[in-house]
Amino acid sequence: MSERLTIGFLPLVDACLPILARELGFAEKEGLDLQLTRDITWATVLDRLLYGHTDAAHLLAPLAIATTLGIGRPSQPLAAPFVLGLNGNAITLRTELADAVWPEPALGEPAAVGAALANEAHKAAANGRKLRFGVVHRHSSHNYMLRYWLGACGIRPDVDIEIVTVAPPFSADALASGEVDGSCVGEPWNSVAVDRGAGRIVLATAQIWRRGVEKVLAVKESHLAERAEAVEGLVRAMRQAGKWFVDPANKESAAAILARSEYLDGSADVIGRAIADEIVLEAGGGASPYPDFMFQYNEAANFPWISQAKWLYSQLILWEGKPFDAADATRAGRVFRPDLYRQALRGTGDLLPGASSKVEGSIDGPLAVGAEQGRITLSSNRFFDGRIFDPDKIEDYVASRR
Structure with missing residues (x-):
């Protein structure tokens, strides 16, 4: 018998992986019955998750961190075992x-x-x-x-x-x-x-940031133990969906699924352009290619790097005028869960980085990096102004920007 998981989402192209995991049968093969709940605002997506109306959510990565730290509402720790995509x-x-x-x-x-x-x-x-x-x-x-x-x-x-x-x-x-x-x-x-x-x-x-972290799959930390097998199965299903999604031969099929009324309720042509890294910049204009406009699957793009979470923490305190707090920085980093990602994918042959953190903005690319499983070559992750972010020196980084 399948285990039901309900996932909240907003109608955006980067909600594609849970949608495709459901529609293409990857979730079913993992013993999961995925039910998807569409919302209009991120606040509602978060509320559904926190109050138990959904089991997981397509969520803004910084919002998962702010919720864990109790910024804007009482603290409720969240865990992100999977990055749904970069850029976009x-x-x-x-x-x-x-x-x-x-x-x-x-x-x-x-x-x-x-x-x-x-x-x-x-x-x-x-x-x-x-x-x-x-x-x-x-x-x-x-x-x-x-x-x-x-x-x-x-x-x-x-x-x-x-x-x-x-x-x-x-x-x-x-x-x-x-x-x-x-x-x-x-x-x-x-x-x-x-x-x-x-x-x-x-x-x-x-x-602005060539490999900027975007949405994550978020679950309540308190529910991880009781839903561990389901979460691991969902990680595997979404990786399979990502592999299918980035195959150019599947662009039209993916766009047609996402365009359906229960998902994005939009134009398959417009959605297909985003999938193909093509953008129409002005009304009546032709499509302009921009490689990696959206970035899923490749280079272990779904891996939740702790350094990405800590960069988001640095921006949170920078723009909200908050002081650096070492304990909060650690808590923010722990929202991203590479341990859960690895646990789900060990033995599958999928790519698994050897490290859990890196210096963001430091790669001009391509660069071969250590891997626990498979061979991984990372391309550029530069910031447009040439700065780098060392997750072990957050306080110095924030001071340099103030």
């Missing part, structure tokens, strides 16, 4: 603003776009109306990546510009109505804004 977001600006900062019909260069945007932001602030950007949640990689880029380009978030929360399905509406001047959101919602003529894509967040 973009920055879309109102067309007039995009034309002012990057008139070229191509993805911009982060430093150049940032410098031009700084001029526009300072002019707008001097005229009494600050530019306003939308992100999907206060504790999201979208928020942190946007702030990282703006700060490195001389724009002070919350001082020179405003940042507000807009749920992903409403980001195009917020741009079209003029409520925000730009947004950082995952696909397909940038493309929806472009197709509606509400904005133009100027950057992919993969240009």
